[in-house]
Amino acid sequence: MAEQDETFRSGFACFVGRPNAGKSTLTNALVGSKVVITSSKPQTTRTVVRGIVHRPDAQLVLVDTPGLHKPRTLLGERLNDLVKTTWAEVDVVAVCFPADEKPGPGDRFIVNELGKVRRTVKIAVATKTDKVSPDQLAEHLLAIAELGRETGTDWAEIVPVSAQSGDQVDLLADLLVARLPEGPALYPDGELSDAPEEAIVAELIREAALEGVRDELPHSIAVVVEEMGLKEDRPADKPLLYIHANLYVERDSQKGIIIGHKGSRLKEVGMAARKQIEAILGTPAYLDLRVKIAKDWQRDPRQLRKLGF
Numbered sequence: 001m002a003e004q005d006e007t008f009r010s011g012f013a014c015f016v017g018r019p020n021a022g023k024s025t026l027t028n029a030l031v032g033s034k035v036v037i038t039s040s041k042p043q044t045t046r047t048v049v050r051g052i053v054h055r056p057d058a059q060l061v062l063v064d065t066p067g068l069h070k071p072r073t074l075l076g077e078r079l080n081d082l083v084k085t086t087w088a089e090v091d092v093v094a095v096c097f098p099a100d101e102k103p104g105p106g107d108r109f110i111v112n113e114l115g116k117v118r119r120t121v122k123i124a125v126a127t128k129t130d131k132v133s134p135d136q137l138a139e140h141l142l143a144i145a146e147l148g149r150e151t152g153t154d155w156a157e158i159v160p161v162s163a164q165s166g167d168q169v170d171l172l173a174d175l176l177v178a179r180l181p182e183g184p185a186l187y188p189d190g191e192l193s194d195a196p197e198e199a200i201v202a203e204l205i206r207e208a209a210l211e212g213v214r215d216e217l218p219h220s221i222a223v224v225v226e227e228m229g230l231k232e233d234r235p236a237d238k239p240l241l242y243i244h245a246n247l248y249v250e251r252d253s254q255k256g257i258i259i260g261h262k263g264s265r266l267k268e269v270g271m272a273a274r275k276q277i278e279a280i281l282g283t284p285a286y287l288d289l290r291v292k293i294a295k296d297w298q299r300d301p302r303q304l305r306k307l308g309f
């Protein structure tokens with residue numbers, strides 16, 4: 001009997017490519033009707049969740065990064081550093097090369113920079129394949145492979161797709177999902193439009209806190225983001241997002257589980273949550289996490305309101 005693979009995967013991918021490469025259209029094609037655009041304040045976030053692909057076997061979160069530019073100023077350089085930080089934190093980066101245009105210097109620059117981010121899986125996507133003949137497409141795929149060789153970039157896959165006709169879009173989804181780590185869904189299923197960033201941050205902290213202790217603390221945990229904003233004393237090119245969040249449990253014993261020996265577990269929770277938050281919001285973050293006891297909050301309407309339920 002064939003064994004069924006019941007692994008659930010979740011993680012982050014981003015599309016990069018020169019302007020007009022077809023990134024947005026492809027995102028929409030992958031996400032389908034379930035488009036989720038989280039509202040975000042441009043001054044606090046540099047990465048935006050563009051869409052979430054919900055599948056029975058996986059959740060793929062597509063994030064946006066600002067365009068990478070040839071740096072002409074120090075600020076430009078710092079911005080590019082931020083892009084690279086995001087690239088390093090997502091699980092897979094897909095570079096889009098429109099099939100109706102030859103890869104050029106702009107593409108080379110992006111691929112070169114991406115090549116410096118060693119760990120992240122890179123996939124090349126030949127977009128807009130409906131616009132070219134099979135021969136032209138073959139030539140295009142060879143040019144992408146060649147660009148990979150010249151820049152020392154190891155393409156995990158080279159996939160031709162047409163977001164317009166839908167051709168190979170499912171295959172691309174499969175290939176992206178295959179590169180995600182095993183893990184639970186990061187967002188609730190279904191519509192999540194305009195989820196405020198605070199709610200996303202709270203959910204990520206909650207997930208991190210429950211990791212590994214789900215049996216001991218089934219639902220007795222709530223997270224409230226008390227304060228969140230860019231620190232004002234930072235230079236514009238070195239933003240730091242300050243987040244103060246309270247983690248509420250019901251009992252003293254639960255507090256002990258969350259905090260761990262000499263605070264070791266809480267430290268891990270904070271680090272794991274911070275990494276996810278930074279990957280989603282694209283800004284380095286400082287997370288001030290405190291554990292509090294809200295006795296029997298699950299049964300107390302006043303407490304529940306305070307906790308945002």
Ligand SMILES: Nc1nc2c(ncn2[C@@H]2O[C@H](COP(=O)(O)OP(=O)(O)OP(=O)(O)O)[C@@H](O)[C@H]2O)c(=O)[nH]1
Pocket residue numbers: 017018019020021022023024025026127128129130131161162163164165
């Ligand atoms: N024929 C065809 N056109 C496409 C396809 N994908 C995108 N386009 C068109 O190409 C143009 C650019 O597509 P976008 O998805 O906006 O490209 P983008 O990379 O997000 O562009 P920027 O936001 O400028 O970076 C639009 O006019 C799309 O309609 C495709 O698969 N086939």
